[in-house]
Amino acid sequence: MRAHGASGWRSTLIALASTIVFALVVVLVVSNSRGWPEVQRQFFNGEFFRESLRVIPKAFLLNVRIFLIAEVFILVFALFIAILRSLPGPVFFPLRALAIVYTDFFRGVPTILVIYLLGFGAPALQISGIPRDELFWGVVALVLVYSAYVSEVYRAGIDSVHPSQEAAARSLGLSQTKTLRYVIVPQAVRRVVPPLLNDFIGLQKDTALVALLGPVEAFRQSQIEVASNFNYTPYLVTAILFVLLTIPLARLTDWLVIRDRRRQLALGAGR
Amino acid sequence: MRKQLVLTFVLAVFALAAAACGADEEVTPTAAGTETAAAPDPCAKDQLNLKTAGQLTIATDNPAFPPWFQDAEGAPWDPTTEPTKQGYEGAVSYAVANEMGFSDDEVKWVVVPFDNVFKPGPKDFDFDINQVSYSPERDQAVDFSDSYYDVEQAVVTLKSSKFAKATLLADLKDAKLGAQLGTTSYDAIVDTIQPGKDPNVYTTNNDAIRALKNGNIDGIVVDYPTSLYVTAVQVPNATAVGRLPAEGQEYFGLVFEEGNPLRDCVNEAIAKLREAGTLDEAAQKWIEGSAPPVLE
Amino acid sequence: MSAVTVLEVEGLHKSFGRTEVLKGIDVELRSHEVVCLIGASGSGKSTLLRCVNLLEPIDAGRIEFLGEEITAPKVDANQVRRGIGIVFQAFNLFPHMSVLRNVTLGPKKVLGLSTEQAETEAVDLLRRFGLLDKKGEYPDRLSGGQQQRAAIVRALAMKPQLMLLDEVTSALDPELVAEVLDVIRELAESGMTMLIATHEMSFARDVANRVCFLDDGVILEDGPPLEIFFSPQNPRTQQFLQRIIEAGRL
Numbered sequence: 001m002r003a004h005g006a007s008g009w010r011s012t013l014i015a016l017a018s019t020i021v022f023a024l025v026v027v028l029v030v031s032n033s034r035g036w037p038e039v040q041r042q043f044f045n046g047e048f049f050r051e052s053l054r055v056i057p058k059a060f061l062l063n064v065r066i067f068l069i070a071e072v073f074i075l076v077f078a079l080f081i082a083i084l085r086s087l088p089g090p091v092f093f094p095l096r097a098l099a100i101v102y103t104d105f106f107r108g109v110p111t112i113l114v115i116y117l118l119g120f121g122a123p124a125l126q127i128s129g130i131p132r133d134e135l136f137w138g139v140v141a142l143v144l145v146y147s148a149y150v151s152e153v154y155r156a157g158i159d160s161v162h163p164s165q166e167a168a169a170r171s172l173g174l175s176q177t178k179t180l181r182y183v184i185v186p187q188a189v190r191r192v193v194p195p196l197l198n199d200f201i202g203l204q205k206d207t208a209l210v211a212l213l214g215p216v217e218a219f220r221q222s223q224i225e226v227a228s229n230f231n232y233t234p235y236l237v238t239a240i241l242f243v244l245l246t247i248p249l250a251r252l253t254d255w256l257v258i259r260d261r262r263r264q265l266a267l268g269a270g271r
Numbered sequence: 272m273r274k275q276l277v278l279t280f281v282l283a284v285f286a287l288a289a290a291a292c293g294a295d296e297e298v299t300p301t302a303a304g305t306e307t308a309a310a311p312d313p314c315a316k317d318q319l320n321l322k323t324a325g326q327l328t329i330a331t332d333n334p335a336f337p338p339w340f341q342d343a344e345g346a347p348w349d350p351t352t353e354p355t356k357q358g359y360e361g362a363v364s365y366a367v368a369n370e371m372g373f374s375d376d377e378v379k380w381v382v383v384p385f386d387n388v389f390k391p392g393p394k395d396f397d398f399d400i401n402q403v404s405y406s407p408e409r410d411q412a413v414d415f416s417d418s419y420y421d422v423e424q425a426v427v428t429l430k431s432s433k434f435a436k437a438t439l440l441a442d443l444k445d446a447k448l449g450a451q452l453g454t455t456s457y458d459a460i461v462d463t464i465q466p467g468k469d470p471n472v473y474t475t476n477n478d479a480i481r482a483l484k485n486g487n488i489d490g491i492v493v494d495y496p497t498s499l500y501v502t503a504v505q506v507p508n509a510t511a512v513g514r515l516p517a518e519g520q521e522y523f524g525l526v527f528e529e530g531n532p533l534r535d536c537v538n539e540a541i542a543k544l545r546e547a548g549t550l551d552e553a554a555q556k557w558i559e560g561s562a563p564p565v566l567e
Numbered sequence: 568m569s570a571v572t573v574l575e576v577e578g579l580h581k582s583f584g585r586t587e588v589l590k591g592i593d594v595e596l597r598s599h600e601v602v603c604l605i606g607a608s609g610s611g612k613s614t615l616l617r618c619v620n621l622l623e624p625i626d627a628g629r630i631e632f633l634g635e636e637i638t639a640p641k642v643d644a645n646q647v648r649r650g651i652g653i654v655f656q657a658f659n660l661f662p663h664m665s666v667l668r669n670v671t672l673g674p675k676k677v678l679g680l681s682t683e684q685a686e687t688e689a690v691d692l693l694r695r696f697g698l699l700d701k702k703g704e705y706p707d708r709l710s711g712g713q714q715q716r717a718a719i720v721r722a723l724a725m726k727p728q729l730m731l732l733d734e735v736t737s738a739l740d741p742e743l744v745a746e747v748l749d750v751i752r753e754l755a756e757s758g759m760t761m762l763i764a765t766h767e768m769s770f771a772r773d774v775a776n777r778v779c780f781l782d783d784g785v786i787l788e789d790g791p792p793l794e795i796f797f798s799p800q801n802p803r804t805q806q807f808l809q810r811i812i813e814a815g816r817l
Contacts, residue, residue: 120478120481120482120485123485123486123487124481124484124485126485132485132486132487133487134471134482134487162658164655164657164658164659165658165661167617167622167655168653168655168658168659168660168661168718169661170622170644170645170648171620171622171648171651171652171653171722172648172649172672172673172677172721172722172725173645173646173648173649173673173677173678173725174645174672174673174676174677175645178676178677182661182672182676183661186663187661187662187663190663211472212473212474212478213471213478213482213487214449214471214472214473214478214479214482214487214488215471216469216470216471216472220452220472223452223453223472224452224453224457224472227386227452227453228408228453228458229408230389230390230391230408230409230411230412260663262707
């Protein structure tokens with residue numbers, strides 16, 4: 001929120017002071033509660049925290065890698081599915097039906113099943129040419145599942161673009177394809193940034209499922225630590241890492257949404 | 272109409288609660304604190320600290336694999352079905368139970384997944400038998416019996432693997448290995464073999480075996496007896512390359528809730544079985560096979 | 568310059584589901600003619616315009632544009648629409664593009680002009696209609712009047728032979744209406760053939776060569792503005808105009 005002049009600074013100071021006081025109160029109350037020493041030993045143990053910091057962030061890089069690679073493919077493949085779904089006319093019915101079956105199936109099946117089926121099942125076929133790498137199949141599974149969700153988000157976005165936009169574009173002589181490409185899809189994508197972000201936050205966390213196939217990512221690494229120490233602090237370290245990854249994305253989305261909403265709203269009635 | 276239904280429901284709930292409470296009261300074991308002359312034997316069957324009086328509740332994983340457990344057809348055993356005395360751990364469990372005065376019918380089985388066994392906290396079993404190796408860390412969370420099997424870790428690869436002929440630990444440096452989460456097998460990879468590539472970790476041994484079959488990993492580390500079953504039945508085109516050297520003897524112990532006095536009584540039983548040669552007999556019967564050489 | 572028939576509509580029928588909206592429309596435009604369509608909401612004015620530029624398929628009848636029957640089966644609608652410009656009541660401009668990009672999109676992607684050429688022509692048009700200083704702005708920064716003027720410019724950039732205007736001032740605040748009407752007036756004076764659906768009766772009276780009164784899917788009266796507005800023949804036309812006058816809009 002933009003603040004103007006001196007009153008802006010004062011509000012900021014008050015907000016800051018209030019936050020500090022609030023935080024102090026919470027810390028005092030919690031650390032003086034009866035169960036705290038045991039909770040601290042089990043979950044907030046300084047020694048295990050430091051130990052975990054030596055190994056878990058490195059494993060977390062794997063999560064980030066999986067997430068970045070999968071995200072790119074999901075954004076593209078989901079758009080493809082969404083466009084298939086919205087092709088008009090009876091001649092395209094098989095493609096629309098295919099898209100519907102795809103989204104129904106991959107939204108219905110639990111992600112963990114898809115990972116197991118593809119990660120252990122596909123290499124087991126021993127068909128030459130099919131990659132065996134477990135990370136490959138883990139990413140493929142995540143892409144297949146999340147594209148189903150994201151394609152529905154795109155579809156909602158496409159449907160939400162006012163029909164006059166399509167009419168205006170077609171009236172200029174633009175073909176259906178060019179209309180989609182230059183007018184509809186760019187607007188659709190901008191409109192659905194918040195639900196897109198929700199799906200990506202989910203994806204970030206589901207990268208941990210790839211560990212089922214063998215690779216040691218952050219959650220699995222923390223499981224290894226916990227299994228040998230019987231202390232749950234490593235889980236806390238992993239949780240913090242995941243949250244830290246989410247925050248910048250959330251703020252970026254907020255900014256994108258604010259910037260675009262202004263532009264979208266302007267077109268309604270004349271002003 | 273509605274009021275009647277609600278009333279009936281409430282009464283039913285009370286009835287159930289009363290029945291449950293009543294049942295509880297019957298089952299609570301009462302210590303037989305009679306003023307007899309001699310001090311009672313703490314390991315007498317009626318003096319034992321059991322979850323359910325008169326019953327020995329033993330836990331293991333599901334499925335339980337040969338050579339530790341097997342059903343009548345020699346396949347992995349499901350503890351929720353018909354009990355079995357076959358397999359090394361099956362034999363040892365009933366031998367211990369009999370030694371302590373329990374008949375076969377007084378043994379009850381429950382399922383506990385492997386990595387839940389040695390976490391701290393109260394247990395739903397009297398003891399667990401599931402190839403759990405003693406370790407000082409685990410000992411802080413639970414109590415272990417004395418050894419009922421001295422164990423070694425073994426490396427299993429496909430026969431066609433370039434690592435199948437390894438004779439030295441150094442030969443495995445470039446191998447992509449795998450093991451189950453939370454096992455001493457995993458520790459053996461990290462501490463003893465120390466390969467250049469980070470090992471894969473799997474939720475179950477079966478997943479690791481699947482990855483071995485698929486060619487995603489070059490080898491898995493499991494305890495030696497398990498490697499017998501793996502190479503004989505699960506992956507016939509696999510071979511046990513070698514056993515891993517260990518500092519000190521790794522051994523399997525029965526797992527008890529921390530502080531459970533039952534442990535000492537079970538130790539007595541194990542000692543007697545060992546003296547009588549029962550453990551060796553069982554090992555001969557269920558875990559034979561020529562052990563592969565130890566990798567240097 | 569001989570007058571050419573730019574648009575000929577014959578026996579046009581159009582239904583939406585079971586509701587018949589256009590019940591046999593006949594109308595003709597010659598080059599440089601400006602024809603205003605007046606009539607109550609729901610009379611079919613928008614539908615007629617959307618049928619002319621093939622946004623809606625027709626159920627019966629025919630439409631000829633520059634002598635070619637555009638409602639025939641194998642006609643390439645995209646091709647036809649290059650020659651017909653249309654401006655709607657609202658939601659015209661593409662909000663994710665600057666005004667300049669809005670105007671150059673068609674010429675570049677449909678007519679195949681290079682970026683420089685498209686931009687040069689666009690700048691000329693924007694200057695002519697007083698929007699040059701807005702060329703880099705996004706539509707949300709423009710007033711409603713500016714947006715509609717820009718929409719007209721965008722349609723003109725395709726160099727159409729016919730312009731269709733569908734109630735383009737109806738959604739504007741009153742003080743912004745005049746600037747848009749001025750643009751339309753200038754277009755008419757420069758000789759553009761136009762079919763304009765409008766509520767602005769005074770404007771129609773001033774600018775139109777002919778006025779058509781559309782009522783319940785048919786054109787009840789078609790004639791010069793003075794005739795329609797001051798001596799309407801059809802009783803329904805008279806009723807309609809009476810209501811308009813009472814509302815103080817004429």
